Amino acid sequence: MAAEMTVDIRKCFPGRLTLDVQLVLPVAPPSVLILFGPSGSGKTTILRCLAGLERPDHGHIHFNGETWFDGRAGVHTTPQARCLGCMFQDYALFPGKTVAENVAYGLADLPAGERAKRVKETLELLKVQSMEALKPAQLSGGQQQRVALARAIARRPHLLLLDEPLSALDAPTRARVQGELRHLLKQLAIPSVVVTHDWGEALALGDRMVVIGDGQMLQAGTPQEVFNRPKDAEVVRIVGIEMRWRGAYVSRGMDLPQWMWPVSRCMHWRKSVSVPTCSCVFARRTWCWLVTAAGPPVREINCGGA
């Protein structure tokens, strides 16, 4: 069986949203897939469908040869049977239990000795071993995030699902934790799906990225590809490219004309890229609409086509 997860689901929320998504995530070698989109675009619903907490209307979800959902055959595996590690946006730590009890919660099928050992190992891995006797309310946001991640990975899940893993942290903590999380995900080698609307998080964590808007898949690729070559104006809007520049049509194969250099410096333009082959002028947070001399006054040019 192919070592990958294939998702092809549709779910209709009358009057609000129609979800229609096709995803492929390699399970080996493990990779991190980013679901990127604005609030209400349906990315968390996709994650809930993967977790088995939500039932799609149609389609299928196959994971590494197992069928998790098949609308036609009426198969819907429970969350319990999917062996997942989920980390929720607000962490959902059990308030009445200590850190150690939270982490041990998913290890009920292990013998007591091994369970204690696994809890200790996981807490050490996430550097929260000193807090094992504390309750979640006594922890800072960053510490809660670590404990939630520890709880999710302690049972060695087959798939990690992280919903806005860093959104509850303040900006300096987030910057620090981002790198650590990337390192940890690589170290764990568990295929992961991360939902986010933060481009920094997407670039830092993702191997692959899917942009979701209004429940539809708008673009898929590596985060660099998506941010460097957004497919159309909708993707530009969603990935948060704020500066739109108007340029002039430059003939095929030419380097940038000198008069555009100030603009290009501002946008970190790669000078080697000639305009028609990559017709969107772009750096991380910029986008250019090119104007053709003969055509309509403003034309949106698709990077892929040109």
Added chain:
Amino acid sequence: MNWIAIGVTFKLATLTACALVVLGLPIAYWVSFSRWRWKFLVESVVALPLVLPPTVLGFYILVAIGPDSPFGRLYANLAGHPLPFTFEGLLIASILYSLPFAVQPFAAAFDQVDRRLIEASWTLGASRLRTFVELILPMSAAGVVTGVVLSFAHTLGEFGVVLMVGGNIEGVTRTVSIDIYDEVQALNYAGAAQTAVFLLVVSYGILLSVYAMNRKVGAVWPQK
């Protein structure tokens, strides 16, 4: 004071409260977590004893457990005697009569439990039963205790249903409230007053304990 009636009453209330834990928790779980569109139909039936006159409820229970009903016939065949005017019949009636007093606090407490915690538990591999026992029940302990105590206290004071279903058999179905009624009918006000004071004090004590337990510290005088 009629200690025999007091004994019957406490036995009835204790058994009713125990039965309502066993019956009420699954019903409340279903009421709280079901997404069935017509759930309100069941909720209304559960709440019916709150508004129905006890005589009406008692009448229907009497008919339902009587020897002419299938259930009553089955019981009479098995036990050798019909259900009405026995302690068992009275117990069934009390359970139905006090059902909303247990189910509603239970369900209200379950409603308060954050659904995300429950989903987190499921994704960690915990079955629905384990999630209920380890997570939902401890988090709704106050509501569950309230339900048990209220159904106990409510059974202590029931009158109409007892009269309809249990009759007035000394040592079997004569409860405290029936005893007080009998004393008043016999113009023995002193005896009635003694028992009434006893019931008043016990009921007040039970409610005190419920309200004291559910009291939020600092709700009146904010503490630092």
